[in-house]
Amino acid sequence: MSDNKFDLVVIGGGPGGYVAAIRASQLGLRTAVVEKAEMGGICLNWGCIPTKALLRSADVLRLIKDAKGFGISAGAPTADLGAIVKRSRDVSTQLQRGVAGLMKKHGIQIFKGHARLSGKGSVKVQQEQTEVTLSAAHIILATGARARVLPGMEPDGKHYWTYREALVPKSVPKRLVIIGAGAIGIEFASFYHALGAEVSVIEMADRILPVEDEEISAHVAQSLTREGIKLYTSTSLKSSKVTGGSVELQIEGKSAQTLQADVVLVAAGIVGNVEDLGLEKTKVKVERTHVVVDEYCQTGEPNVYAIGDLAGAPWLAHKASHEGVICVEKIAGLKPHSLNARNVPACTYSHPQVASVGFTEAQAVAAGKKVRVGKFPFAANGKAIAMGATGGFVKTVFDAGTGELLGAHMVGEEVTEMIQGYAIARGLETTEAELIESILPHPTMSEAMHEAVLAAYGRVLHI
Structure with a gap:
C-alpha cells in the first residue's frame, strides 16, 4: 500500500x-x-x-x-x-x-x-x-x-480585538466595549471586569444570551449589571473610529449615545x-x-x-x-x-455560569406543546448556602401530556458541571416519573435539579 x-x-x-x-x-x-x-x-x-x-x-x-x-x-x-x-x-x-x-x-x-x-x-x-x-x-x-470581522473594525491588536487578541493581552484595558452578548462576549465581559476593566456590552437582540431561556438571560443580566457591567440591548452600532488614542463608538438603542473605549472586542458571531x-x-x-x-x-x-x-x-x-x-x-x-x-447541551462559563439543554419554555410553547414548568432556587439548597453560592436557579420544562423532559436551564455556580444529568435524561427519553424517582446525593447543589422536577408537578419539598 x-x-x-x-x-x-x-x-x-x-x-x-x-x-x-x-x-x-x-x-x-x-x-x-x-x-x-x-x-x-x-x-x-x-x-x-x-x-x-x-x-x-x-x-x-x-x-x-x-x-x-x-x-x-x-x-x-x-x-x-x-x-x-x-x-x-x-x-x-x-x-x-x-x-x-x-x-x-x-x-x-x-x-x-x-x-x-x-x-x-x-x-x-x-x-x-x-x-x-x-x-x-x-x-x-x-x-x-x-471570528466574524466587522467592516472598519479589523483586529489590529491594539484598539480592535477578536477572541484571539483577548486571550493574550499585554495589559487590561481601562475601558472595554464588547460587540455581541453571546457566550463568548459574556465570558470575556466577566473575565475583564474581574480584572478591573470598565466593561460595556452592545447587543442587537433585546436581551443578552439571546439563545438561552428568557428567565436565565434576565438573571444573568441582573447579576452583571449589579457587578457594574453596562449592558446595551436592542442596540445597534452605527459607527466606530479611532480618535485621540481611543475608540469612539456611536450606538443607537432607546436613544443615540457615544461610547469611548480603549479596546473594542468584536464577538459578533463566526x-x-x-x-x-x-x-x-x-x-x-x-x-x-x-x-x-x-x-x-x-x-x-x-x-x-x-x-x-x-x-x-x-x-x-x-x-x-x-x-x-x-x-x-x-x-x-x-x-x-x-x-x-436538541440534545446538545450548551454552557457559558461567565459569572454566573449558564447551562442548558433542549427546548426553552418559549420554544416549547411556540412548537405547540402544553408545558409544565418547575423552578428551584439555589438560595434554598443547603450545599449552595454552605458554599456561599446561593445565586441562580434550576428550571425544567416538561410536556404536560406525556411527561417528556423538553428542556432544562440552569444559572449559578458550576452549573456547567451539572447539566450533563439532564442531557443524559434527554438522551434516554426519560419522563418526569423516572426523574422524580431518582435519588440524588445530599448535600449537593445537584439536589436543586431534583427539586426543579418536583416543582413542575406541585411536589417541591424545600420551598
Missing part, C-alpha cells in the same frame, strides 16, 4: 477532526489528518480551553476578595496578568501535546499544511517546502470557523472556513459560509463529509466530536443514531 493512500483523510485537527480520526483508527481504517496550524484546533488553542483557564483565574480572584465572608483573613489580592495568560497558554500547550500523543498511539499520520480537494478521492497538501497528494476512499472536512478547499468543482453546497450536510454529515459530493462548526450550528466542540463519531461509524458500515441538536 502506498504511504499516501488512506481509507480516510480528515482535513482539520480540531475536536471534530481528531476525534473522528481516533474513532476511524479504532474501527480499522487507515487514517490521516491534515492540519495547517496547531492540533486541537481553535477550541483547544484559542477557544474553549484557554478561556476557561483565564476564567478560573478570575474565579480565584473573586474568592480571595470574598475570603472574609468565609472566616479567612487575606491581604488585598492583585492580579498578575502575565502569569494569568502564561498559565492559560501552558494549559493549551499541555493538551496539544496530549492530542499529538493520541495520534501517535492510534497510528494516525499527521500532515502539516493546507489541504484542498483535487479530484475524486484526492487531496493535495501544500507544505512549506513541497506539495503532497493523498488519496482516500473517504474525506472529512473539519476546518472549523473563525463564519465557516470554506475558502480555498477546492469545493468549486464538487457538488458540495455552501450556505451562509457553512457546508450543507445530511443527518450523517454527508455533503452533496459522494464520500466527502463535513463536521463541526463548518457544518453549522450549534457551534460547540462537543457537537463537533459527536458528529465525527457519527460520520466515521456510518462510513465504517455501522448504524449510528443521527445527531439530535
Whole structure:
C-alpha cells in the first residue's frame, strides 16, 4: 500500500477532526489528518480551553476578595496578568501535546499544511517546502470557523480585538466595549471586569444570551449589571473610529449615545472556513459560509463529509466530536443514531455560569406543546448556602401530556458541571416519573435539579 493512500483523510485537527480520526483508527481504517496550524484546533488553542483557564483565574480572584465572608483573613489580592495568560497558554500547550500523543498511539499520520480537494478521492497538501497528494476512499472536512470581522473594525491588536487578541493581552484595558452578548462576549465581559476593566456590552437582540431561556438571560443580566457591567440591548452600532488614542463608538438603542473605549472586542458571531478547499468543482453546497450536510454529515459530493462548526450550528466542540463519531461509524458500515441538536447541551462559563439543554419554555410553547414548568432556587439548597453560592436557579420544562423532559436551564455556580444529568435524561427519553424517582446525593447543589422536577408537578419539598 502506498504511504499516501488512506481509507480516510480528515482535513482539520480540531475536536471534530481528531476525534473522528481516533474513532476511524479504532474501527480499522487507515487514517490521516491534515492540519495547517496547531492540533486541537481553535477550541483547544484559542477557544474553549484557554478561556476557561483565564476564567478560573478570575474565579480565584473573586474568592480571595470574598475570603472574609468565609472566616479567612487575606491581604488585598492583585492580579498578575502575565502569569494569568502564561498559565492559560501552558494549559493549551499541555493538551496539544496530549492530542499529538493520541495520534501517535492510534497510528494516525499527521500532515502539516493546507489541504484542498483535487479530484475524486484526492487531496493535495501544500507544505512549506513541497506539495503532497493523498488519496482516500473517504474525506472529512473539519476546518472549523473563525471570528466574524466587522467592516472598519479589523483586529489590529491594539484598539480592535477578536477572541484571539483577548486571550493574550499585554495589559487590561481601562475601558472595554464588547460587540455581541453571546457566550463568548459574556465570558470575556466577566473575565475583564474581574480584572478591573470598565466593561460595556452592545447587543442587537433585546436581551443578552439571546439563545438561552428568557428567565436565565434576565438573571444573568441582573447579576452583571449589579457587578457594574453596562449592558446595551436592542442596540445597534452605527459607527466606530479611532480618535485621540481611543475608540469612539456611536450606538443607537432607546436613544443615540457615544461610547469611548480603549479596546473594542468584536464577538459578533463566526463564519465557516470554506475558502480555498477546492469545493468549486464538487457538488458540495455552501450556505451562509457553512457546508450543507445530511443527518450523517454527508455533503452533496459522494464520500466527502463535513463536521463541526463548518457544518453549522450549534457551534460547540462537543457537537463537533459527536458528529465525527457519527460520520466515521456510518462510513465504517455501522448504524449510528443521527445527531439530535436538541440534545446538545450548551454552557457559558461567565459569572454566573449558564447551562442548558433542549427546548426553552418559549420554544416549547411556540412548537405547540402544553408545558409544565418547575423552578428551584439555589438560595434554598443547603450545599449552595454552605458554599456561599446561593445565586441562580434550576428550571425544567416538561410536556404536560406525556411527561417528556423538553428542556432544562440552569444559572449559578458550576452549573456547567451539572447539566450533563439532564442531557443524559434527554438522551434516554426519560419522563418526569423516572426523574422524580431518582435519588440524588445530599448535600449537593445537584439536589436543586431534583427539586426543579418536583416543582413542575406541585411536589417541591424545600420551598
